[in-house]
Amino acid sequence: MRRAAAGFAIWLAVVWLAPPAPALSQGSPEPLLDGVTLQEVARHAAIASQIVDYEGTKVLSVLRGEAMETVTLIETRKRPGRTRLEFLSPEGVAGRLVVDDGLQTWHYEPRLHTVLLGPSLAPPTEPPSAGWLAEYSLRLLGVEEVIGRRTAVLSLRPRAGQGERRLWIDRTTGVALRAEERDPDDGLVMVAYFTRISFGLNVPSALFNMRAPAGARIMSQGGAPEKLSALPEVERAVGFALRVPQTLPGGYTLRGGAPVRHGPLLTASVEYSDGARSLVLFVAAAGRSGPPGRGDLVPTLGAGARAFGAGALRIVTWESRGRRLALAGPLPLADLLGIAAALSQGSGP
Amino acid sequence: MNHHRAVRLLSAYLDAELASEEMAEAQRHLADCPECRAELEGLRATRRLLGSLEAPDLPQGFAADLWSRLGRPAPGPWAWWPFWMPRPATAFAVLALDLVLVAVPAIRGHQYRLRAAEVGPDLFLRRAAQAQARDPLMDRAFVGLVFTDANLRLIGEDPRGPVR
Numbered sequence: 001m002r003r004a005a006a007g008f009a010i011w012l013a014v015v016w017l018a019p020p021a022p023a024l025s026q027g028s029p030e031p032l033l034d035g036v037t038l039q040e041v042a043r044h045a046a047i048a049s050q051i052v053d054y055e056g057t058k059v060l061s062v063l064r065g066e067a068m069e070t071v072t073l074i075e076t077r078k079r080p081g082r083t084r085l086e087f088l089s090p091e092g093v094a095g096r097l098v099v100d101d102g103l104q105t106w107h108y109e110p111r112l113h114t115v116l117l118g119p120s121l122a123p124p125t126e127p128p129s130a131g132w133l134a135e136y137s138l139r140l141l142g143v144e145e146v147i148g149r150r151t152a153v154l155s156l157r158p159r160a161g162q163g164e165r166r167l168w169i170d171r172t173t174g175v176a177l178r179a180e181e182r183d184p185d186d187g188l189v190m191v192a193y194f195t196r197i198s199f200g201l202n203v204p205s206a207l208f209n210m211r212a213p214a215g216a217r218i219m220s221q222g223g224a225p226e227k228l229s230a231l232p233e234v235e236r237a238v239g240f241a242l243r244v245p246q247t248l249p250g251g252y253t254l255r256g257g258a259p260v261r262h263g264p265l266l267t268a269s270v271e272y273s274d275g276a277r278s279l280v281l282f283v284a285a286a287g288r289s290g291p292p293g294r295g296d297l298v299p300t301l302g303a304g305a306r307a308f309g310a311g312a313l314r315i316v317t318w319e320s321r322g323r324r325l326a327l328a329g330p331l332p333l334a335d336l337l338g339i340a341a342a343l344s345q346g347s348g349p
Numbered sequence: 350m351n352h353h354r355a356v357r358l359l360s361a362y363l364d365a366e367l368a369s370e371e372m373a374e375a376q377r378h379l380a381d382c383p384e385c386r387a388e389l390e391g392l393r394a395t396r397r398l399l400g401s402l403e404a405p406d407l408p409q410g411f412a413a414d415l416w417s418r419l420g421r422p423a424p425g426p427w428a429w430w431p432f433w434m435p436r437p438a439t440a441f442a443v444l445a446l447d448l449v450l451v452a453v454p455a456i457r458g459h460q461y462r463l464r465a466a467e468v469g470p471d472l473f474l475r476r477a478a479q480a481q482a483r484d485p486l487m488d489r490a491f492v493g494l495v496f497t498d499a500n501l502r503l504i505g506e507d508p509r510g511p512v513r
Contacts, residue, residue: 046485060490075490085493092509098493107497111510116500118475121482121492128485156486167486179488192488221475221500262472262503269476277487278480282473292470308470310495313481315473326469328477330487 038138041152041169046128048174053078056197057088062311063189075194081122082208099210106210114217115210132275135159135251144168146177147194158274160250161335163312173199181312183332190311228256228271238268240323242283248272249342250335252279265289267326279329279339282317289324292317301340307333320344350374355385363392468503475499 055076061068071093076084080102087096095110100121107116133156141153151168168178178193212218231242237259246254252272260269260282267284295308298316305318316336317326320343327340350358350371355378361367362375379385427436478496481487498508 042486049485049489058490060488060494062491062494071490071494073490077489083489083493085490087494090509092511093494096497098497100493105496107500109497109501109506112501112506114504116497116504118496118500119479121479121489121496123485123487123489124483165486176486176488179486190488190491192490219504221503260472260476262468265468265472267469267472271480273483277484278477280473280477280480282469282476284469289469293467294470310474310498311491313474313477313495315470315477317469317473324469326473328473328480330481330484 038140038154039133041140041154041174042133042138042156042167043128044174045154045167045169045176046132048170048176049077049123050080050125050127052173052175052199053201053203054173054175054197054199055201055203056194058192058194060192061188061190063186064310068188076203076207078203078205078208081120081125083122084207097210099208101208101210106212108210108213108216112217113213113215114219115212117218117220128275135274136276141166146170147197149177149197151177156276158250158277158331158335161331163330163332163335168193175199181330183312185332185334228258231257231270234259234268234270238266238283240268240283240285242268242270244270244281244283245343248279248281249339250274250331252339267324277330279327279331281343282326282328284324286319286322286324291319291324298337300337301344307337309333316340318344350378352378352382352385355379355382356388359385359389359392363389363396471499471502475503 055074057072058075059070059072061070063069069090071090072088074084074086074088076086081100082102083098083100085096085098087093087098097106097108097110099106099108102122103120105118105121107118108114109116135158137157137159139155139157141155144151144153146168150171152171154167154169156165156167157163162184164180164182166178166180166182167176169175170177175197177197179191180188181190183189231244231254234257235242242257244254251274253274255271255273255278257268257270260267265284266288267282270281270283272279272281291304292306292308295306295315295317298305298307298318301316301318302320305316307314307316309315312330313328314331314333314336315326315328316333317324318340319325325340325343327336327343329336331339355375358367358371358375362372365372367375379389427438430436475496478492478499482489482492501508501510
């Protein structure tokens with residue numbers, strides 16, 4: 001598989017190194033760049049992390065409440081699926097280290113001298129299935145230079161939603177050198193871009209072998225990769241029935257679920273995917289979990305309904321038929337509320 | 350009031366236990382009867398004499414010994430309490446137990462509910478960030494930042510807390 005991916009990358013590199021075709025038109029679904037379609041460009045970006053090693057400095061800005069928070073970090077990737085994030089600024093996150101070896105995530109917080117072990121956040125190793133972007137409208141916005149490298153600027157808009165993702169995809173490697181998440185209400189909610197990047201380095205494997213510093217407190221928060229199960233299995237684990245639909249508006253289909261427990265909160269998480277993005281529906285007994293103390297009130301979903309989030313990731317929580325529900329996903333609030341309302345009105349939980 | 354009746358009532362008269370009409374009749378009779386006045390004075394003298402006597406201390410175990418001689422167990426401090434009602438200590442204990450049995454789960458349930466509501470948002474953010482990692486086009490640094498911030502909040506720490 002790795003040989004095929006490498007071959008695909010070389011082929012793409014050869015194709016993309018050629019000068020841009022004058023026929024390059026915005027919004028064209030037709031093959032472009034000597035036969036490479038937008039879908040193939042997006043697919044190349046999706047598998048780039050499986051075929052390219054790199055190390056670079058990244059600036060990440062995330063909307064939090066009314067303000068954007070900007071974080072600087074060094075991002076290192078090594079095949080297959082290993083990631084290291086070293087946060088440089090601001091002071092509150094400086095020194096934070098996240099090492100994902102593809103099996104689990106080590107999060108070291110220096111000011112607390114604590115290591116938190118969690119599940120791996122590595123992207124899937126298998127390439128996206130055919131039609132994985134069927135729910136999206138792809139558009140080429142142009143060709144731009146980012147830190148001296150030629151990139152194709154790709155726009156992905158969900159056909160049933162209002163948000164937009166823009167990616168500046170490196171023509172040679174497929175790595176997104178800049179990414180933006182846009183929201184019709186809040187505008188730019190997340191932007192990440194490299195200010196420096198080096199490809200093809202012989203990145204030492206030792207960078208991804210985390211050892212807890214001497215005397216550090218080690219806390220486990222579920223180190224094993226979480227497996228999605230069939231809903232009856234989740235129902236048995238949480239002790240109540242899950243009446244959730246098989247599909248959600250916007251082309252999201254059920255992938256499976258898992259019980260999630262933290263302290264007194266036992267909830268079932270049910271995951272949906274549109275091929276690229278994931279929505280997670282959390283279901284708990286209403287008597288076991290009250291409304292959150294933070295977030296903006298959402299009167300349309302009843303008393304106690306609230307919305308909150310971080311950057312592109314938003315959550316809306318409400319009560320319906322004796323259940324406390326929360327829907328989380330990288331969608332504009334209006335889209336998330338629409339799906340939540342459909343869930344409340346339908347035969348779901 | 351004749352003399353005989355007045356003599357029988359003198360003790361009650363001395364203790365002021367007569368009804369107002371009988372008290373008035375007794376006073377009228379005493380005013381006319383020197384014998385009854387002498388009898389009344391004798392009663393008063395006896396009462397004063399008895400009142401001046403000191404009550405001796407009973408030996409330890411006297412009451413229990415007395416009751417055992419009578420063939421019955423000694424009555425406890427709540428002997429006056431009606432037999433069909435639970436004694437106060439028992440009643441208080443039962444009431445307290447009821448309160449504990451009802452209140453503790455209710456309070457704990459309420460606390461659990463509040464705590465669950467408190468941790469919910471961060472647990473949801475953490476889990477949702479984890480799910481976004483499956484999106485091959487999602488920015489890894491963004492996922493890492495959201496995930497680790499939620500990690501810290503779940504252990505009760507401020508993700509942007511002061512450097513120690």
